[in-house]
Amino acid sequence: GAGVSQTPSNKVTEKGKYVELRCDPISGHTALYWYRQSLGQGPEFLIYFQGTGAADDSGLPNDRFFAVRPEGSVSTLKIQRTERGDSAVYLCASSLFRNTEAFFGQGTRLTVV
Amino acid sequence: DAKTTQPNSMESNEEEPVHLPCNHSTISGTDYIHWYRQLPSQGPEYVIHGLTSNVNNRMASLAIAEDRKSSTLILHRATLRDAAVYYCILRDSGQGAQKLVFGQGTRLTINP
Numbered sequence: 707g708a709g710v711s712q713t714p715s716n717k718v719t720e721k722g723k724y725v726e727l728r729c730d731p732i733s734g735h736t737a738l739y740w741y742r743q744s745l746g747q748g749p750e751f752l753i754y755f756q757g758t759g760a761a762d763d764s765g766l767p768n769d770r771f772f773a774v775r776p777e778g779s780v781s782t783l784k785i786q787r788t789e790r791g792d793s794a795v796y797l798c799a800s801s802l803f804r805n806t807e808a809f810f811g812q813g814t815r816l817t818v819v
Numbered sequence: 820d821a822k823t824t825q826p827n828s829m830e831s832n833e834e835e836p837v838h839l840p841c842n843h844s845t846i847s848g849t850d851y852i853h854w855y856r857q858l859p860s861q862g863p864e865y866v867i868h869g870l871t872s873n874v875n876n877r878m879a880s881l882a883i884a885e886d887r888k889s890s891t892l893i894l895h896r897a898t899l900r901d902a903a904v905y906y907c908i909l910r911d912s913g914q915g916a917q918k919l920v921f922g923q924g925t926r927l928t929i930n931p
Contacts, residue, residue, distance in 0.1 A: 710862075737917065739918065739919070741921075747923070748904075748906060748921030748922055748923055748924055749863065749919075749921045750921070751918045751919070751920060751921075754917055754918050756917075761917065762917065762918060765918070797862050797863075799862070799863075799919075804917045805851075805910070805912060805917065807865040807868075808855075808863075808865065808919060809864075809865070810861075810862030810863050810864065811862050812860075812861060812862055813862055
């Protein structure tokens with residue numbers, strides 16, 4: 707596809723479970739970002755990848771959150787021992803280079819019950 | 820991260836121009852001013868960005884104050900599809916932070 711693809715679009719999980727959220731960036735984009743957005747708030751930065759490496763993970767709230775991008779394209783955001791407070795829309799974005807226009811996916815709505 | 824201040828909400832009528840203000844009094848010399856918007860149930864989308872000079876593209880115009888402490892996003896002829904939350908963001912062009920730091924934005928309502 708032409709845009710950033712995120713799967714699944716919706717995920718409902720029980721408190722304490724492990725979840726993985728996937729992001730397929732636009733082909734050739736070197737930079738990839740994860741954000742999360744709670745209702746009525748602006749997107750909150752989580753982590754930024756340049757290629758395969760996490761260049762800035764200062765937004766990850768705690769060690770239950772982890773993200774990988776092993777081949778410099780697809781990225782997975784992993785959340786362990788989910789809590790109800792993790793419920794939000796998780797957004798992924800990619801850009802051709804680190805300072806160029808960012809393209810966002812539609813997001814994954816995570817609900818922890 | 821340098822901060823921006825925007826009104827929480829604005830309202831305008833269809834086919835009229837809309838001026839969305841943003842204050843960024845602590846802007847540094849290497850900060851670009853970016854605007855993104857977020858339509859309901861979608862991810863944010865890029866609108867425009869600039870450094871010092873006014874900028875135009877097919878979506879909007881960006882007017883930047885001479886001292887760069889404020890800017891205005893101009894939608895020349897609003898349509899119902901322009902109803903969205905508009906975010907004004909400062910982004911360092913240097914080797915530093917590459918992330919976009921979103922604030923609360925301005926929720927724009929367009930009346931038919």
